[in-house]
Amino acid sequence: TRTPVNVTVTGAAGQIGYALLFRIASGHLLGPDVPVRLRLLEIPQAVKAAEGTAMELDDCAFPLLSGIDITDDAKTAFDGVNIALLVGARPRTKGMERGDLLEANGGIFKPQGEAINAGAADDVRVLVVGNPANTNALIAQQHAPDVPAERFTAMTRLDHNRALSQLAKKLGVTVSDIKKLTIWGNHSATQYPDLFHAEVNGQVAAQAVNDQDWLENTFIPTVAKRGAAIIEARGASSAASAANAAIDHVYSWVNGTPEGDWTSAAVVSDGSYGVPEGLISSFPVVAKDGRYEIVQGLEIDDFSRARIDASVAELVEERDAVKALGLI
Numbered sequence: 001t002r003t004p005v006n007v008t009v010t011g012a013a014g015q016i017g018y019a020l021l022f023r024i025a026s027g028h029l030l031g032p033d034v035p036v037r038l039r040l041l042e043i044p045q046a047v048k049a050a051e052g053t054a055m056e057l058d059d060c061a062f063p064l065l066s067g068i069d070i071t072d073d074a075k076t077a078f079d080g081v082n083i084a085l086l087v088g089a090r091p092r093t094k095g096m097e098r099g100d101l102l103e104a105n106g107g108i109f110k111p112q113g114e115a116i117n118a119g120a121a122d123d124v125r126v127l128v129v130g131n132p133a134n135t136n137a138l139i140a141q142q143h144a145p146d147v148p149a150e151r152f153t154a155m156t157r158l159d160h161n162r163a164l165s166q167l168a169k170k171l172g173v174t175v176s177d178i179k180k181l182t183i184w185g186n187h188s189a190t191q192y193p194d195l196f197h198a199e200v201n202g203q204v205a206a207q208a209v210n211d212q213d214w215l216e217n218t219f220i221p222t223v224a225k226r227g228a229a230i231i232e233a234r235g236a237s238s239a240a241s242a243a244n245a246a247i248d249h250v251y252s253w254v255n256g257t258p259e260g261d262w263t264s265a266a267v268v269s270d271g272s273y274g275v276p277e278g279l280i281s282s283f284p285v286v287a288k289d290g291r292y293e294i295v296q297g298l299e300i301d302d303f304s305r306a307r308i309d310a311s312v313a314e315l316v317e318e319r320d321a322v323k324a325l326g327l328i
């Protein structure tokens with residue numbers, strides 16, 4: 001029997017946590033033959049709710065779940081962690097300026113980065129879901145100097161999946177007919193879902209669509225503003241789809257992407273495609289041997305260039321703001 005993999009989930013009592021934990025425990029995160037041990041990190045006021053979720057996890061009698069620990073202490077939560085899912089974050093509330101939001105999140109992701117640095121397993125992989133995800137990941141990464149920077153990632157897989165689904169609908173194909181779709185930049189309204197490198201049954205997706213107006217004025221804004229549309233319809237933000245995307249992100253990272261395809265993830269830039277080195281920005285990535293690698297050598301036309309640059313400029317501003325606040 002295999003040693004259980006330690007999976008830490010922060011914000012475990014939140015709505016994404018509730019959608020995520022049962023799928024991790026049932027084997028969807030790592031595979032149907034990998035036992036997991038869960039560590040739930042919450043703030044003190046929400047520990048009781050996390051305990052309630054843990055009771056339900058017990059009641060599922062999942063064969064792969066070898067234990068659950070609940071804590072409000074980051075050091076304890078990340079001790080020996082192999083997979084860290086950083087979901088808990090400080091949401092923007094009414095009247096809050098961007099600086100306040102970044103500062104509040106710095107107060108969460110700095111100590112979590114330090115705790116990962118101090119106690120994580122050598123193979124630790126970190127996925128940040130909590131917003132602003134790219135910059136929160138950057139803050140945590142900067143406070144974990146002993147962990148290879150490439151182990152810190154942020155989630156744009158939900159945006160990727162949303163784009164797949166919108167495109168499949170438009171063309172009357174299934175999502176499995178679509179390959180090589182990319183989300184570039186920030187997980188925010190400036191993100192750029194790219195159809196110029198995507199393929200639909202072998203044809204360039206933008207050509208298959210053959211409708212620049214739809215691409216520019218319907219597709220891109222629908223994908224970029226989907227989160228707001230879900231809130232409007234559901235009265236609560238995306239939860240099950242966000243949890244599903246987190247599962248997809250980690251599953252691909254560990255088990256690899258299929259030959260002839262790639263996916264999207266926000267990873268530390270090596271300077272590719274003019275994205276400043278060190279920024280955590282979304283790219284086309286393949287996963288091989290347990291590592292995400294940026295797909296190289298794509299030609300970027302003027303339309304895509306302008307969109308990528310705009311989203312990257314926003315990431316640069318966020319990075320400069322957290323630098324000015326002394327958070328990195």
Ligand code: NAX
Binds near residue numbers: 042088090129131239
């Ligand atoms: P909830 O407000 O339901 O849950 C957040 C939980 O985090 C709460 O239980 C809270 O007590 C906990 N928490 C706060 N500070 C913490 C800390 N320091 N340590 C541990 N836990 C802490 O939010 P939910 O709907 O679950 O969303 C979680 C985050 O995901 C939000 O920041 C949200 O904006 C973000 N999202 C990111 C997405 C992405 O694609 N990257 C999409 C979905 C989602 O909007």
